Structures are given as C-alpha cells and as structure tokens.
Amino acid sequence: MTKPFIPSFLLTALLSLSAMADEPFEIGKRLFTQGAKPPCATCHTLSDAGSSGQIGPNLDELAPTTDMVMSAVKGGVGVMPAYEETLSSDEIKALAHYVTTATDK
Template sequence: MVQQRLFGLIFALVCGLLAFGSVNAGTDGVTAKQAQEAEFELGKRLFTKTAVPACALCHTLRDAGSEGAVGPVLDEIKPDADRVSKALRNGLGNMPAFKTLGEAEIKALARYVSQASGGAGPSGN
C-alpha cells in the first residue's frame, strides 16, 4: 500500500511537471510518451492486483488476461475514461466505489481500461 501511494505521488509529480512544461522531451529524462507508458502500467497494475478489490476479479479484459464473470466484459462495452472514472468514484450497480484510490490512481486506471478495451480517452484530452 505504501509503495502504491508512493508510486502514485511520484506519477502525479511527473504529470504535473509535464503539464507545466518543466520537463523537455529528450533532454531532462522523462518524455510525455514515457509518462503515458508509466500511467498505463500503473493502471494495469491497479486493475490486475493492487486496487481493493482488484478489478480483474470481476471484469474480463483481454489486455489484463482477466476473465471475471461478475461485471461486464470491458472489451465488449469499450467504456471511455470518463465513464470508468465515474464508476470508480461512485460505484455502479454491484461495483463498489473505490474510495481508497487517489485522483492519479483513478486517472491511470480509467485511462488503462479505456485504452486497453478500445474505448475513448477522457473528454478534453
């Protein structure tokens, strides 16, 4: 849990630096592509293992190798990131709200699910 929070904090810091132009692609170490890849990996890790409960327990998502039988098959419904974020914050049907996730974790998980399932990214991005 501490490692998860620490990674989330570091990830949020990197994203903040990128948003304000403090990190130049190719010269200061972290590129926008690397930040996106890190966010994708965080989302995948949350989906498969570290979210409580792990999303993979209930949902089928080919990229994650999950075959849950309780929730909808995400490869079929292809939710966009906004829809996933809302479900994570508020719960949906039998799905609980994930109150222990921070904003960076919700964003990473929502983008992972939408990208891995073929859904749309967040509105405005």
C-alpha cells in the same frame, strides 16, 4: 552501413521519456490486476489484463469511455464498490486511462 552513435546520456533521456509516456497505462494496469482492493480483474473480463471475471461487464465488449470508467470507479455501480475513498484521483485517472486504452485496440 554503420549505426549512428547516440551518446549514453541522450539514450537514457529518451528511454526515460518513453517510460514516462507509458507510466499511466502501466499504473492503471497494475491497479486493475492487483492494486485496487478488490482488484477489477476479479469481476471484469479484459483481454489486455488476462482477466476473465464474470460478475461485472466484459470491458472488451463494453469499451467504456474515460468518463464512464471514472464515474463507475469513483461511485461504484450495482455490486461494484466505490473506490473514491481508497484510490487517489491520480490512480483513478490512471485506471480509466488503462481501461479505455486497452479496449481501444
């Protein structure tokens, strides 16, 4: 059986669409692991990120909702700093998308 021919321009377009679909997840993961200052991974455990922080809650166990993550990131919680002044609203949304998607596995 022969493989179907897919024109290179179509293959490129399909790969681009796939990358765009994963973009918020990847941006959020980068922010979680190193982009936010301080990075979320310093304090939180999240298996997808390979982090094992002991200061904040274990996000794998907590499995927060998008609203919970957005609220915590914007305003801070306890010793967690607020990131509303240092991250854009799109970055906060990407971070919330990452955490909720990573804990929903």
